Amino acid sequence: xxxxxxxxxxxxxxxxxxxxxxxxxxxxxxxxxxxxxxxxxxxxxxxxxxxxxxxxxxxxxxxxxxxxxxxxxxxxxxxxxxxxxxxxxxxxxxxxxxxxxxxxxxxxxxxxxxxxxxxxxxxxxxxxxxxxxxxxxxxxxxxxxxxxxxxxxxxxxxxxxxxxxxxxxxxxxxxxxxxxxxxxxxxxxxxxxxxxxxxxxxxxxxxxxxxxxxxxxxxxxxxxxxxxxxxxxxxxxxxxxxxxxxxxxxxxxxxxxxxxxxxxxxxxxxxxxxxxxxxxxxxxxxxxxxxxxxxxxxxxxxxxxxxxxxxxxxxxxxxxxxxxxxxxxxxxxxxxxxxxxxxxxxxxxxxxxxxxxxxxxxxxxxxxxxxxxxxxxxxxxxxxxxxxxxxxxxxxxxxxxxxxxxxxxxxxxxxxxxxxxxxxxxxxxxxxxxxxxxxxxx
Numbered sequence: 201x202x203x204x205x206x207x208x209x210x211x212x213x214x215x216x217x218x219x220x221x222x223x224x225x226x227x228x229x230x231x232x233x234x235x236x237x238x239x240x241x242x243x244x245x246x247x248x249x250x251x252x253x254x255x256x257x258x259x260x261x262x263x264x265x266x267x268x269x270x271x272x273x274x275x276x277x278x279x280x281x282x283x284x285x286x287x288x289x290x291x292x293x294x295x296x297x298x299x300x301x302x303x304x305x306x307x308x309x310x311x312x313x314x315x316x317x318x319x320x321x322x323x324x325x326x327x328x329x330x331x332x333x334x335x336x337x338x339x340x341x342x343x344x345x346x347x348x349x350x351x352x353x354x355x356x357x358x359x360x361x362x363x364x365x366x367x368x369x370x371x372x373x374x375x376x377x378x379x380x381x382x383x384x385x386x387x388x389x390x391x392x393x394x395x396x397x398x399x400x401x402x403x404x405x406x407x408x409x410x411x412x413x414x415x416x417x418x419x420x421x422x423x424x425x426x427x428x429x430x431x432x433x434x435x436x437x438x439x440x441x442x443x444x445x446x447x448x449x450x451x452x453x454x455x456x457x458x459x460x461x462x463x464x465x466x467x468x469x470x471x472x473x474x475x476x477x478x479x480x481x482x483x484x485x486x487x488x489x490x491x492x493x494x495x496x497x498x499x500x501x502x503x504x505x506x507x508x509x510x511x512x513x514x515x516x517x518x519x520x521x522x523x524x525x526x527x528x529x530x531x532x533x534x535x536x537x538x539x540x541x542x543x544x545x546x547x548x549x550x551x552x553x554x555x556x557x558x559x560x561x562x563x564x565x566x567x568x569x570x571x572x573x574x575x576x577x578x579x580x581x582x583x584x585x586x587x588x589x590x591x592x593x594x595x596x597x598x599x600x601x602x603x604x605x606x607x608x609x610x611x612x613x614x615x616x617x618x619x620x621x622x623x624x625x626x627x628x629x630x631x632x633x634x635x636x637x638x639x640x641x642x
Contacts, residue, residue: 225241225242225243225462226241226461226462226463226464226465227239227240227449227452227453227456227463227464228241228465228466228496228497228500229449229464229465229466229471229475230467230468230495230497231467231468235252236251236252236448236449236468236471237249237250237251237252238250238251238448238449238453239502240452241500242460244500245563245567246502246505246506246509247563247566247567248452248456248566248567248569249506249567249569249627249630249631250448250449250451250452250624250630251448251630251631252448252449255326257281257292258323258444258445258448259323259324259325259326259445259624260443260444260445260451261322261323261441261443261444261445262320262321262322262323262339262429262442262443263281263320263321263439263440263441263442264319264320264433264436264437264438264439264442265279265280265281265292265294265318265319265320265321265335265438265439266280266316266317266318266319266438267279267314267318267319268280268291269315270296270313275295275296276294276295277293277294277296277313278291278292278293278294279291279292279293279294279319279321279335280439281333281439282439283439291332292321292323292332293331293332293333293334293335294321294335294336294337295334295336296313300337300338302319302337303319303337304317304318304319305319305433306318318438319337320339320429320430320433321336321339322335322336322337322338322340322443323335324336326625337350338350338351339426339443341422341425341443342422342451342454343415343418343421343422344404344406344410344414344418344480345403345406345407345410345414345415346401346402346403346404346407346418346419346422347404348399348400348401348402348419348422348423348426349399349400349402350398350399350400350426351398351400353398353399353400354401355370355373355400355401355403356400356401356402356403357402357403357407358402358403358404358405360405360599360602361403361405361407361408362408365407366403369403369407369408372412373401373403376412376416399423401419405602406457406458406459409458409459410458410483425443429443447474449475450474450475450478450480453475453480453481453484455602458483458484461484462484463484463485463486463487464485464487465486465496466488466496467488467489467490469488472486472488506631509567510627510628510631512524514564515538516556516557517556518552518553518556519538519539520535520536520537520538520553520556520557521538522534522536522560522564523536524564524570526570526626529573530572530573530574531565531570531572531573531574531575532575532577533561533564533574533575533576533577534576534577535554535557535561535577535578535579536579537549537550547581547582547583550579550580550581550586551581551589551590553579554578554579554581554586554590555589555590555593558590558593561597562597562598562600562601562605565601565605565618566602566603568626568627568628569623569624569625569626569627569630570620570626571603571620571621571626572619572620572622573618573619574617574618574619574620575615575617575618576615576616576618577614577616578590578614587610591610594607594616595607598618601620603621604620604621605619605620606619606620
């Protein structure tokens with residue numbers, strides 16, 4: 201982004217462009233080339249990004265599929281999602297699990313999956329290369345505070361929640377189940393046990409921060425939606441879409457910790473009106489940005505931020521830097537001291553540089569949405585106590601990631617092994633741009 205912004209010299213000093221301290225913990229929703237993008241901004245850095253996907257079957261869609269082939273060698277089945285066979289995107293793969301209860305709608309359920317069975321399935325992973333979309337017969341719906349799916353009545357909490365929060369939520373849930381559940385009009389007059397036995401409920405990280413009435417309403421609403429999907433599956437024809445996920449930016453907002461968000465800002469009128477009327481944003485202010493002199497993307501220097509996130513070289517405040525290389529097999533990260541000043545003895549300097557690198561590595565993994573096997577080559581240290589402290593710092597930082605991330609171990613060569621669950625496409629794949637193209641992006 202150019203240092204000179206047209207129109208900036210005519211802006212009042214109170215303009216948002218100059219209020220840097222106020223530009224943290226926000227969600228920006230902007231449009232480029234006809235496509236909407238969402239960015240989570242924290243401390244003036246992009247921490248997460250998502251874009252509008254023009255997929256015919258986006259993740260979360262529930263379809264009444266038809267079994268084409270049971271592939272015992274792959275322990276799964278291929279299902280047609282549309283009329284016609286062999287066309288890209290029209291089939292999906294369902295992993296067959298032991299003791300799972302599959303319920304075809306065209307015959308009596310007997311625990312088996314047979315050719316021509318018609319089964320409601322949910323898209324849980326998009327197609328990649330020659331691999332078809334991944335399906336699940338245990339479909340689920342997610343709110344801001346809970347996730348409800350077909351199951352056996354289990355109640356769990358997010359691994360990110362503290363022990364006290366988990367205990368409190370379980371206690372509040374049990375009390376609510378005993379005193380209120382059977383009286384909820386949306387669920388009819390059935391007994392508690394028969395209703396709960398069909399659904400697994402997971403409390404998300406936002407659940408402890410809201411009043412019990414909020415997650416109680418979400419549970420009843422989501423179960424009602426899932427029951428309506430079941431009813432539709434009995435009446436609709438094969439290949440019907442039983443459920444389509446909401447617009448992507450609502451899901452993006454839903455994934456964030458609401459207690460840390462200051463506001464949601466967009467310069468798209470239709471997006472603003474949708475957000476302002478939506479229950480998910482009732483606890484977070486929504487603002488419409490309409491200054492014609494300078495774009496919202498320029499105010500937050502999105503092109504500069506994206507260029508930094510796509511560059512293989514990342515500078516840290518001390519002058520040290522990271523080299524990040526993404527390959528087909530793994531992500532390799534090298535920590536270099538660079539031009540950092542060695543004001544202390546070498547061992548202490550390497551230790552401090554490595555500690556700084558731990559935070560930056562974890563930020564880069566999250567912001568770039570890198571996943572799979574990750575190897576980090578820290579600067580070699582001789583002090584075992586320093587190595588032990590480095591490992592503890594890695595465990596602490598990886599545990600903060602909203603996506604399941606785990607520090608595995610240090611190899612005999614001193615490489616840190618980290619694994620990060622694949623939740624969606626990487627930032628570079630999502631944008632489809634290289635570093636040199638970012639200037640024309642926004």
